[in-house]
Amino acid sequence: MAFPRYDSYRDAGVEWLGKIPSDWSLETIRAVTQLKSEKGQPDLQVLSVYREYGIIPKDSRDDNHNATSLDTAGYKVVSEGDLVVNKMKAWQGSMGVSEHTGIVSPAYITCKVNAKRVFPKFLHYLLRSQPYIGIYNALSYGVRVGQWDMHYEDFKHIPLPLPDRLSQERIANFLDQKTAEIDEAIAKKQRLIELLKEQKAILINQAVTKGLNPDVPMRDSGVEWIGEVPAHWEVKRLSFLAKLLQTGPFGSQLHQEEYIYGGIPIINPSQLANGIIIPDMETSVSEKTAERLSRHKTKVGDIIFARRGEMGRCGLTRLGQEGFICGTGSILFRPNELADSGFLNAALSCDFIKNNLEFVSVGATMDNLNTAILSKISVPVPPKTEQNRIVESVMLIEQEFSRIFSVQQQAIARLDEFRQVTISDTVTGKIKI
Missing domain, CATH: 3.90.220.20 (DNA methylase specificity domains)
Structure with a gap:
């Protein structure tokens, strides 16, 4: 599907942003957010910051192995609509605007979003888009990649191209719908892969136990x-x-x-x-x-x-x-x-x-x-000669299913790329919806 472009564009004055629609303004993160560090509410649910999912309750997933402190009184309070940044993994896109109230590690950056100037979900999509992840990469420092750190003093000066607030809301709603459609298409592919894995396991199990x-x-x-x-x-x-x-x-x-x-x-x-x-x-x-x-x-x-x-x-x-x-x-x-x-x-x-x-x-x-x-x-x-024939059969099964898996995984990669491009082009004004 081809999307139209805006009527006119102007140079953003920022090389990595290129041109933005003429009627969009250029603000900084500091202009639309306020740094906050509220603490002392240890009974609130602990939230996690994910590259893939944004800000979610920690106990909603079982793949987060970071230990929660026994004393969470020093954890930062996050309200719905606040921006949270894992500054150690910002270069991966680990940040987002929270849809939950809770607490996060005191090592994270937390900001109150000025909802009158920027629609929170638009900011969520914008700050997690590919052009911005590249900037966080450039602003993160450290000896080892896993220990890179991005300072708020650098983060707050990052420019944001902003249409009027009504347009921001329209863009965010469009992206909610579009990404949901893409995510469902990806989920169907992933379910197909799981079914194929089961079929492959059955065929191999049959070969090694029944011949x-x-x-x-x-x-x-x-x-x-x-x-x-x-x-x-x-x-x-x-x-x-x-x-x-x-x-x-x-x-x-x-x-x-x-x-x-x-x-x-x-x-x-x-x-x-x-x-x-x-x-x-x-x-x-x-x-x-x-x-x-x-x-x-x-x-x-x-x-x-x-x-x-x-x-x-x-x-x-x-x-x-x-x-x-x-x-x-x-x-x-x-x-x-x-x-x-x-x-x-x-x-x-x-x-x-x-x-x-x-x-x-x-x-x-x-x-x-x-x-x-x-x-x-x-x-x-089985007899040794039969074992050899079964191994050859298993190898053929493995090769055929590897080919099928590769096709499906390539399709998932294309869908994910389309998702990222759609988000980036929409929030930076390259396409008009």
Whole structure:
């Protein structure tokens, strides 16, 4: 859909803003807001500042792991319509005008918005638009990216192109509707991806527990959560399939201060996803430290298990990943000649294994896995040649679904880009609605 432009434009006098509609004014943040630092209301709900969602109640989501202080009397009070800025993450767009009353960290910038001069939701969209995020980036300082800080003295001078207040309200209402439509389209794509993931899991589960021949005679495996398996298959505990099964180094053997950037990767649970090892260059050690921990070095074909947190998370050591170090939170499993490592990795990544591991894991506050528990897990074991054929089939399934996922994710990226461009062009006057 093509939108019209305004009748005439003038130079904003600010390079990154370019031209703005001739009848729009140019104000600063300081001109339409007032810095506030009200405290002393610890009973109000705690609010969080999200890049994606703006200002929302902290307890409305379970992915915010920042601890709330035991004493919130020093937290800043936020009223509906106030501007809140996480100055440490402003460069990511972590700010917004709140639709809630509550309290936020005393480290945040809080401002009362002059609602007579600026429509709060318009300001919300404007300050979170892409051109402004680029400016926050330029105004943020620090040694490490995660610790960048933007000072209010710089923030308050940022210019704002403003139409009359009635037009601001009309633009905000338009963007509410338009972004809701785009968000729903994105949500449909994401739901489709989840359904496809379920379908993929079913196909892989079928291959590793029932084989590739639907007409083969079946028998009861003797393991409730495996069910029937082909009659010529065996069912074995992992202990009978292991050449090596050991936990990573104890905490006393590997300390946080020994981590370096760009060294030999340490494989902790966070580096395991969907049967794949994804090394993190910030979680690595020097060659000297790696040599000291040589008994924990991986070989091609080794499977690394997460031993805490999400049960069943594992990854196969592939070519180019040999010599990595199995981390403190992980278990190293080296299959013997009875099992193909690719087959075992596929089987051990299946939901029926994950569910069983969650059932037998130990831990009061977090599930924990150990070698004794893992060694007792039973898996179906076809003949070696059949394992190889199943691995090839699983690889084809993975490749086909990866292609489908890529198409859907590209569509989501295009929708998200359209969302950002629509917001930016509308609030800066590049298009007229």
